[in-house]
Amino acid sequence: MSRTPLFAGNWKMHKNVKETLEFLEDFLPLAKDIPSEIEIAIFPPFTSLYAAFEKLKGSGIKLGAQNMHWEDKGAFTGEISPPMLKEIPCDYVIIGHSERRQYFAETDDTVNKKVKSAVKYGIVPIICVGESLEQREKGETLSVVLSQVEKAIWEVQIEDGGKLIFAYEPIWAIGTGKVALPSDAQEVIGAIRGKLSQIYGSISQDVRILYGGSVKPDNIKDLMAQPDIDGALVGGASLEAKAFYQIATYNRG
8 A cells, every 4th residue: 555655844833924934935945856655744823824835826735724613603703613723724634732731721632522513614734643751751652642533533434544544653652752662663553553443443654653753854764664654744854945845855875
């Protein structure tokens, strides 16, 4: 089974509109050299999404949002709805990032609601799962991660299973400079694929599963050598055009 590698740049709360356009001025010429079998997506802050869309026209680079609400509209001050993202349009949306869980009360239940809503509107969800250092040290990694997977896709129908993307992000490796050993990442991501196989059967072989957590140009090649790792959700290294390009072209040289 051949799955298209995806490198997704999660900018978090970085880059205003001017800085977004400056990044793309630097990155787009480099991106022309990225093999066509590699998919690139960037996830700027909400305020930069439309400017990024206009700049990305014709480039083949996809656009995504870092979060969304599950309702179409309503009295939810400060929230962004799926139809709003679709209007831009966004191809992807990150759901359940550990920072959303840690700082903004995201739960397995709200993740599930958002996944269903994203699928309904044809926005591909990148569903984040991962364990804390304490949970890893207690030997709870697989039970925690697989529970998050199962709850995220509860009642998501089998015909929609292939429209999902997962990102395994061990919380202890996000922004810390620590990275899971490629073999450890493969173990967890392989287990995620096994759980998806139980739920969706052969469709699970089409689901892309990314690794995230201090991904850099010097560790991406070893991660991508693992059979079940289909790309990366990149944080800090995606903020610099050359570093993100180097990650996307990991298989050169």
